[in-house]
Amino acid sequence: MAQDIWVLGTHMTAFGRFPDQDAVDLATAAALGALDDGGVAISDMDILACGTLFQASAGMGQQVQKQIGQTGIPVYNVSNACATGATALRTVIMAIRSGEADLGLAIGVEQMGKMGLLSGGARKEKNVYEPSGRYGAVMGIDGILGTDTMPGVFAQAGMEYANDNDGVGFEQFAKVAQKNHAHSTLNPLAQYQREFTLEEVMGSPMQSYPNTLLMCCPTGDGAAACVLVGEERFASLSREQQSRAVKISASVLTTDPYVESGHMQPDVNTLTRNAATAAYEQAGVGPEDLSLVELHDCFATAELIHYDNLGLCEPGGAGDFIDRGAPRRDGETPVNVSGGLISKGHPIGATGVANVYEVATHLRGEAGDRQIEGANVGLAHVIGLGSSCGIHILEKSGAG
Amino acid sequence: MQIPLVDYLVLGDEPHLQANECADCGARFFGRRNACARCGGRSFNPVRVSDTGTLRTFSIVYRAAPTIPTPYVSAIVLTDDGTSVRSNLINIEPDPAKISLGMKVKLDTYIVGTDDDGQEAVAFGYAPV
Numbered sequence: 001m002a003q004d005i006w007v008l009g010t011h012m013t014a015f016g017r018f019p020d021q022d023a024v025d026l027a028t029a030a031a032l033g034a035l036d037d038g039g040v041a042i043s044d045m046d047i048l049a050c051g052t053l054f055q056a057s058a059g060m061g062q063q064v065q066k067q068i069g070q071t072g073i074p075v076y077n078v079s080n081a082c083a084t085g086a087t088a089l090r091t092v093i094m095a096i097r098s099g100e101a102d103l104g105l106a107i108g109v110e111q112m113g114k115m116g117l118l119s120g121g122a123r124k125e126k127n128v129y130e131p132s133g134r135y136g137a138v139m140g141i142d143g144i145l146g147t148d149t150m151p152g153v154f155a156q157a158g159m160e161y162a163n164d165n166d167g168v169g170f171e172q173f174a175k176v177a178q179k180n181h182a183h184s185t186l187n188p189l190a191q192y193q194r195e196f197t198l199e200e201v202m203g204s205p206m207q208s209y210p211n212t213l214l215m216c217c218p219t220g221d222g223a224a225a226c227v228l229v230g231e232e233r234f235a236s237l238s239r240e241q242q243s244r245a246v247k248i249s250a251s252v253l254t255t256d257p258y259v260e261s262g263h264m265q266p267d268v269n270t271l272t273r274n275a276a277t278a279a280y281e282q283a284g285v286g287p288e289d290l291s292l293v294e295l296h297d298c299f300a301t302a303e304l305i306h307y308d309n310l311g312l313c314e315p316g317g318a319g320d321f322i323d324r325g326a327p328r329r330d331g332e333t334p335v336n337v338s339g340g341l342i343s344k345g346h347p348i349g350a351t352g353v354a355n356v357y358e359v360a361t362h363l364r365g366e367a368g369d370r371q372i373e374g375a376n377v378g379l380a381h382v383i384g385l386g387s388s389c390g391i392h393i394l395e396k397s398g399a400g
Numbered sequence: 401m402q403i404p405l406v407d408y409l410v411l412g413d414e415p416h417l418q419a420n421e422c423a424d425c426g427a428r429f430f431g432r433r434n435a436c437a438r439c440g441g442r443s444f445n446p447v448r449v450s451d452t453g454t455l456r457t458f459s460i461v462y463r464a465a466p467t468i469p470t471p472y473v474s475a476i477v478l479t480d481d482g483t484s485v486r487s488n489l490i491n492i493e494p495d496p497a498k499i500s501l502g503m504k505v506k507l508d509t510y511i512v513g514t515d516d517d518g519q520e521a522v523a524f525g526y527a528p529v
Contacts, residue, residue, distance in 0.1 A: 117463055117464070117465070120464050120465050120468070127515060127516040128515050128516055128517055128519070129403050129513075129515045129519050129521050131403070131406075131407055134431040134432045135406040135407060135408065135430065135431040135432075136404075136406055136407025136408075136431070136432075137405060137406045137407075138403055138404075138405055138406075138521050139405065139512075139513060139521060141405065141406060142464070142465070142468060143461070143464055143465075143468035143469065143470075143472055143488075144405060144487075144488060144512055144523050144525075145405070145406070145486055145487045145488065145523070145524075146474040146475060146476070146486035146487050146488060147459060147461045147464070147472075147474035149461060149463065149464055151459075151461075151463065152459045152461045152474050155459035156457045156458065156459050156474065156475075156476060157457075159457040159458055159459060159501065160456060160457035160476070162501065163456065163457055163501040163502065170496070205462070206460070206462045207461075207462055207463040208459045208460065208461045208462065208463065208474075209459055209460035209461075209462075209496055210459075210496070211459075258427070258437050258438040260427070260428075260482065260483075260484055261456075261476065261478075261484035262437070263428075263429045263430065263437070263484070264430075264476060264484045264485060264486040265476055265484070265486060
């Protein structure tokens, strides 16, 4: 890294469904919260990056400026599927590293309401068949040539892992969701805060085998923000600001490199493995050093394979890892103590910033009932299909 | 009169899939190509894909857009010549107990719809051998 970068302030709104607010309200609440938390003002910011997926063309960053301060600084509106929030963070990080900014604000926001199933288009049967599109299709192919639905795509990613490794099946995937729902009962910001038994998880309505309803993240609304500061400006901050700041010791964004099967199904593994390798090297830590991990559990099947992709378990050992309770909050490497996307919620643009908020809050020792005691290093991971993977590794401040 | 659901399904006496194979590195793709995702090569040759293969992964989809019949079995098949194909499994019960990873499957075709001119759309799927 050219210069060290710190999270100076961070905030997230509760995740849920807020029909009385719009996305600007949510983003503004997160932005003002992060500025206040860092003890700085919008007039101190040199750059603003704002991530949202479904309102990508709305100029969300400028709309937020019109609520909290039009100071004329550059705004980057970013959109990168479920890695949107992480991409907003990285945009500010790159601006600070380049020397163009000392302080910057990264916001992630989404308002989805009850959007329901994402992807998997309705089949529009034409009256007269005519080939169109890159496959020369005469009608929508979802449901005929496999699935485009998110629960199905990630189910297949999990089942492929089950194909290649012993000791992985429906029950192991269900245990992931049972854990995350249990974790969420300690997080007042989570969209759902209810524990379920393993039997309830396995018995809830099947969406895409092996993902039942309770193994799928909900749609929802929410926002999160971080104020980032570079090393030079950090040195002039107050002792209190420095002591609460959290160091970003790795920031990585990858896309999926070519694999044979990539023309037919998204590869969510290789780019995560590549990002993890790069992030551990940047930070000079290994998976065994992590006090907690917030990873992209859009579906229970996804979380399980990322244990392996992030090197949290032995190669091929993700089934045993969940069976022995390793990712539970009292286990070897607590994973998704926030409740994860499955229960905390997944307002898409907000997610990649909210997981940094969660890790930073633990490293500060300010996570209340869900605090992981003695947390000093944490990892935040998101993946957006298409694909993009963002990983940030955070370290507790040495100052103060 | 019949028309394939997608242009990489070739109808006739022996219905089969046809991939675009990179002339430089041999990577295979379905559908229209601009260049190769693996090596950047710009020329492709049409190749016939093996009709048989093994089940690489699957999901049984219960929740889909309203017009799509469920449940159906979505699958990725690895053909015997090493090409990944996405399709439904057909002629099999949508029951995880009846579907085994690695099982042998074979390409088959069926009529998936008829338009106002009486033209039949032909789809493909993979059935247990």
